[in-house]
Structures are given as structure tokens and as C-alpha cells.
Amino acid sequence: MESNYIKIYSGNAIIGKRIELELLELGISPICKDEGESARLAGFASSMLGNIELHVNQDEKEKALAVVAKLTAKP
Incomplete structure (x- = not known):
């Protein structure tokens, strides 16, 4: 199955x-995948606690990656 979505971030849930x-303020609606939370809700243990993935439509990739770069840049 082919998807029009691309992963733009994987890491710390707070960030x-x-x-x-x-992204939402820019009008981009990301898909947030939280495997740890999904496992918890299903009654399973997970070693992925505190990590998430964000996916956006490929048409919004450039604007989304600019946001990720800005918020993950080292000072």
C-alpha cells in the first residue's frame, strides 16, 4: 500500500x-504515532515509552522539515 505521508520526526515525545x-499553527495536520501509548492502551508493556513519530503529507514536507529543524537545532 502506497502512502502520501512521510516521517519528519522520530524521538522525544515532549519535543x-x-x-x-x-505544525498545527501553520495549518499542517500531522499524524502522531505513539507506539508506547498504543501498547499501554492495549494492555501490553513497551520499551518505546516517551518516543513518538510525526508524519505529514508529502506536499507539506518542506514547511514541516523547516519547523523540525528550528525546534531541534542545538544552541
Whole structure:
């Protein structure tokens, strides 16, 4: 199955949620995958706690990657 979505971020959930909020302010609706939370809700243990993935439509890739770069840049 082919998808029009691309992964733009994988890592810390706190930073990921901040990126998600910035994207929403720009009118980009990301898909947030949280394997740890999904496992918890299903009653399973997970070693992926605190990590998420963000995916956006390929048409919005450039704007989304600019947000990720801005928020993950080392000072």
C-alpha cells in the first residue's frame, strides 16, 4: 500500500508535541504515532515509552522539515 505521508520526526515525545503544535499553527495536520501509548492502551508493556513519530503529507514536507529543524537545532 502506497502512502502520501512521510516521517519528519522520530524521538522525544515532549519535543514531538511541540513540533506538532507548531505544525498545527501553520495549518499542517500531522499524524502522531505513539507506539508506547498504543501498547499501554492495549494492555501490553513497551520499551518505546516517551518516543513518538510525526508524519505529514508529502506536499507539506518542506514547511514541516523547516519547523523540525528550528525546534531541534542545538544552541
